[in-house]
Each structure stands twice: as structure tokens, then as C-alpha cells.
Amino acid sequence: MIGVLGGMGPLATLDFFSKVLAATPASGDADHVPLLIQSDPRIPPRPPAIVGDGVSPLPALLAGRDRLIEAGAKALVMPCNTAHFWYADLIKGCSVPFISIVDASCNELQHKVNPGAHIGIIATRATLVAKIFDAPLQRAGYTPMVPNDHQMDTLVLPGIEFVKSSQSVLGGHLIEQAVQSLLDQGASAVILACTETPLALDAVQSGLRPRTIDSTAALARRCVAWWQAHR
Amino acid sequence: MIGVLGGMGPLATLDFFSKVLAATPASGDADHVPLLIQSDPRIPPRPPAIVGDGVSPLPALLAGRDRLIEAGAKALVMPCNTAHFWYADLIKGCSVPFISIVDASCNELQHKVNPGAHIGIIATRATLVAKIFDAPLQRAGYTPMVPNDHQMDTLVLPGIEFVKSSQSVLGGHLIEQAVQSLLDQGASAVILACTETPLALDAVQSGLRPRTIDSTAALARRCVAWWQAHR
Numbered sequence: 001m002i003g004v005l006g007g008m009g010p011l012a013t014l015d016f017f018s019k020v021l022a023a024t025p026a027s028g029d030a031d032h033v034p035l036l037i038q039s040d041p042r043i044p045p046r047p048p049a050i051v052g053d054g055v056s057p058l059p060a061l062l063a064g065r066d067r068l069i070e071a072g073a074k075a076l077v078m079p080c081n082t083a084h085f086w087y088a089d090l091i092k093g094c095s096v097p098f099i100s101i102v103d104a105s106c107n108e109l110q111h112k113v114n115p116g117a118h119i120g121i122i123a124t125r126a127t128l129v130a131k132i133f134d135a136p137l138q139r140a141g142y143t144p145m146v147p148n149d150h151q152m153d154t155l156v157l158p159g160i161e162f163v164k165s166s167q168s169v170l171g172g173h174l175i176e177q178a179v180q181s182l183l184d185q186g187a188s189a190v191i192l193a194c195t196e197t198p199l200a201l202d203a204v205q206s207g208l209r210p211r212t213i214d215s216t217a218a219l220a221r222r223c224v225a226w227w228q229a230h231r
Numbered sequence: 232m233i234g235v236l237g238g239m240g241p242l243a244t245l246d247f248f249s250k251v252l253a254a255t256p257a258s259g260d261a262d263h264v265p266l267l268i269q270s271d272p273r274i275p276p277r278p279p280a281i282v283g284d285g286v287s288p289l290p291a292l293l294a295g296r297d298r299l300i301e302a303g304a305k306a307l308v309m310p311c312n313t314a315h316f317w318y319a320d321l322i323k324g325c326s327v328p329f330i331s332i333v334d335a336s337c338n339e340l341q342h343k344v345n346p347g348a349h350i351g352i353i354a355t356r357a358t359l360v361a362k363i364f365d366a367p368l369q370r371a372g373y374t375p376m377v378p379n380d381h382q383m384d385t386l387v388l389p390g391i392e393f394v395k396s397s398q399s400v401l402g403g404h405l406i407e408q409a410v411q412s413l414l415d416q417g418a419s420a421v422i423l424a425c426t427e428t429p430l431a432l433d434a435v436q437s438g439l440r441p442r443t444i445d446s447t448a449a450l451a452r453r454c455v456a457w458w459q460a461h462r
Contacts, residue, residue: 001271009260014248017270021241027396029240029272037268039248040232041260071302165258 003073005064007040008080009164012195016079019220033227046082050126081193085130104222105215106136113189115141120182120190163196172204179208234304236295238271239311240395243426247310250451264458277313281357312424316361335453336446337367344420346372351413351421394427403435410439
């Protein structure tokens with residue numbers, strides 16, 4: 001059974017579950033990956049704890065991690081990019097593999113885009129400030145590009161909030177503009193490094209989707225591959 | 232946190248999760264119901280254990296129930312109608328409320344259709360043979376109607392299997408014919424008493440949906456109401 005530390009937000013966790021099922025070659029129920037999904041929206045919001053003086057979600061994340069392991073999870077995933085700010089703390093003393101959404105996304109990028117390219121990152125300000133994607137992208141030979149402050153305030157952050165308040169179409173129009181702008185500035189591909197953003201683009205059936213790396217889908221495919229190798 | 236005993240099948244569990252989110256009035260993450268969802272497709276198939284000599288899923292269901300309670304579930308739901316064959320066994324010695332999908336569906340029916348009416352049931356043969364819905368429907372003053380053997384073999388059962396093998400559109404065309412036939416024979420409404428069947432009808436955007444009671448959605452609404460009353 002794979003443990004899913006989710007609820008940040010619930011729609012992104014649902015999307016992750018959906019993408020695990022879609023990524024599984026199945027001719028019936030029994031072919032699917034056993035999952036234990038914690039969707040706990042009471043986990044304190046991540047951005048204020050990183051860029052402000054918000055309460056840290058780490059104790060709640062550690063409690064969820066241990067709950068899932070005690071309940072039988074043989075590996076863990078966390079379909080929230082911003083929460084990977086605490087990834088080093090979460091793998092410390094963790095008795096099972098914890099599959100990183102950052103590694104899964106960068107790995108998928110490497111199969112699509114050659115090193116040397118500029119790669120856009122659509123994410124919360126906290127993910128950008130904490131440079132969660134920058135180091136792995138640079139190690140792989142890419143140059144990260146991020147939206148400017150004005151685009152963050154008027155497109156990316158309100159776009160994410162629209163998804164969290166079940167107005168994904170409104171969010172889609174904003175996120176699409178942010179992605180287009182990064183492509184116009186020379187990005188070869190754009191990582192959707194906030195799990196709300198693929199939902200936003202899909203809600204408007206965005207034609208830009210093939211130019212993006214969907215971090216949720218990348219993690220889902222890695223999760224299915226892990227299960228098939230270790231079941 | 233509400234525990235979800237699922238994976239029978241995984242797509243129906245995903246659909247339940249989606250319907251809980253849709254049934255929650257939310258302006259942000261924190262308004263959503265905390266869920267702990269076990270999607271375990273390794274639970275032995277229910278129909279062969281009821282109508283044949285298949286291995287009983289009861290030990291696996293009890294283990295899942297206890298796993299969810301130990302992990303902190305304050306109430307339980309099971310988005311699989313056929314598995315409610317073991318409902319009496321599951322509530323025995325259960326330390327938290329176990330919300331029944333049969334009760335939730337019949338309750339929703341009573342808000343839509345007056346007593347005295349004929350009510351169709353679309354379900355696995357096991358659910359029909361075990362008369363899981365018959366007694367509560369009769370107690371509420373309705374006359375249950377079920378598809379004939381030929382329709383079960385050519386429409387309902389293959390329709391359910393198509394959903395389980397990710398061919399929901401094919402399933403939808405079959406399930407729609409089965410629902411239409413019950414309506415033609417005088418049913419005032421039809422209970423979709425197998426959690427794969429709303430997925431089938433939705434895949435073909437069936438115009439018959441308003442004539443049906445969606446057992447998955449009924450359970451989701453009951454689950455949200457329970458959380459709001461007890462949080």
C-alpha cells in the first residue's frame with residue numbers, strides 16, 4: 001500500500017488519485033495500486049510558514065507520515081510541491097521510501113527537453129522563494145525562469161486561490177497567461193510546480209498543456225512504477 | 232477525520248471522493264472534510280462470495296475498518312453497495328458510526344418520490360440476490376423492481392465490468408438501456424445501487440440521470456452532513 005500525504009489542497013489530492021488510476025494499465029480492479037490517502041485540509045497552510053510568520057505545518061506532516069506508515073504504507077508520496085520545503089525533515093527517520101514530487105517532475109522533464117534549455121516554473125511564491133525546484137533544475141543543466149512579481153500577484157497566486165475555492169475555470173484563464181508569458185520569454189517548457197495549476201489549465205482545456213510538465217502526473221506515474229517494481 | 236473503506240472498485244472510490252468535495256460548501260481548503268481513504272483493490276471480489284464459492288472479503292473488510300479507526304477515523308463509510316451484504320458484521324463491535332450507503336440512498340429517495348411508487352434497482356446480481364435494498368425500500372412503502380435475468384446478463388453486469396476496465400462509455404450505453412427499461416415498465420425512479428453505474432451514465436452524459444438516485448452521491452452528502460454536525 002502506498003501512503004498519500006494529502007489534503008493540500010483536497011482537489012489536488014483528488015487529481016493525484018485520478019492520475020494514479022489513469023497511469024495504471026488495468027483490466028480490472030485487482031490491477032490497481034493499493035493506496036491509503038490522507039486528505040487532511042486542517043494541515044496549516046504552507047506558504048505563510050515559509051514566507052511569513054505562519055504556524056509550521058511540519059508537526060502535522062510528521063504526524064500524517066507516521067499515521068500512514070503505522071497503518072501499513074510501504075512508500076509515501078505528498079502531492080503538494082510547496083510542502084516539499086520540509087522534504088529533508090520528512091525523510092529524516094522515515095522508515096519507508098518517500099518519493100519526491102520534485103525528483104519525479106525533473107526526471108520527466110529530462111525525458112522531454114535537452115539540457116541547456118530555459119525552464120519556466122509556475123508555483124506558489126513560497127516554492128519560488130525557497131528555490132525548491134531551482135537546485136535540481138540547475139544540477140540537470142537547465143536555467144530556471146520564474147514569473148515576475150506583478151505576474152505572481154495578478155496571475156499565479158489568484159489563479160491557485162481560484163482552484164482552491166472551486167472556481168477552476170477562472171483560475172485557468174490566469175494560469176494560462178502566466179505560462180504563455182514564460183514561453184514568450186524563451187522557456188522551452190514550463191513546470192506546473194503547484195498541484196492546483198494542472199487543474200486550472202485543464203478546466204479551460206488549455207492548448208498549452210503539451211508545453212508543460214504536470215508535477216501531479218509525474219508523481220503519479222512514479223508512484224505506479226514504484227508499486228509495480230515492489231509489489 | 233472520516234474513514235473511507237474503498238477500492239471496490241478504485242474508480243468508484245475516486246468518484247466518492249470527488250462527490251464529497253463537490254458536496255462541501257467551501258471557500259478554501261480548510262472548509263473540506265478530512266478524509267482517510269483506503270483504496271485497496273486487493274479486497275476479494277464481493278459477488279463471487281455471495282452468489283458463488285468465492286473467498287469472503289469480510290476478514291479484509293474488518294482489517295480495513297480497524298486500520299482506519301486506529302488511524303483516527305471518527306466515522307466510517309464504504310462506497311460499495313454489494314459490500315453492504317456484510318454491513319451487520321461490520322457494525323458489530325465497531326466503535327464509531329458506520330454510515331450505510333443503503334440508508335443514505337433510501338433517505339434521498341424519500342425526499343424525491345412519494346411512497347407507493349415502483350422503484351427500480353440497478354445493481355450487481357449479488358446485491359439483488361441478497362436483497363440488500365429490498366427490505367428498506369419496502370419498509371419505506373415502495374415496491375422494488377429489478378432487471379430480468381437477460382438484462383442482467385447482457386446490460387447490467389457487462390456495463391459494470393466495462394467501468395472496472397476503464398471503458399466507461401461502453402458501460403454507459405448498456406446501463407442506460409437497463410435504466411430505460413425499468414422506467415418503461417413503470418418505475419418512478421431507479422436507484423443506481425452499484426457505485427460503478429453513475430460513472431457509466433455520466434460517461435455518456437445520460438439524459439436519464441435526473442430519474443435516478445446516485446448511491447455514491449447520496450453517501451457523499453450524508454458524509455459531509457455528518458462531519459458538519461460532529462466536527
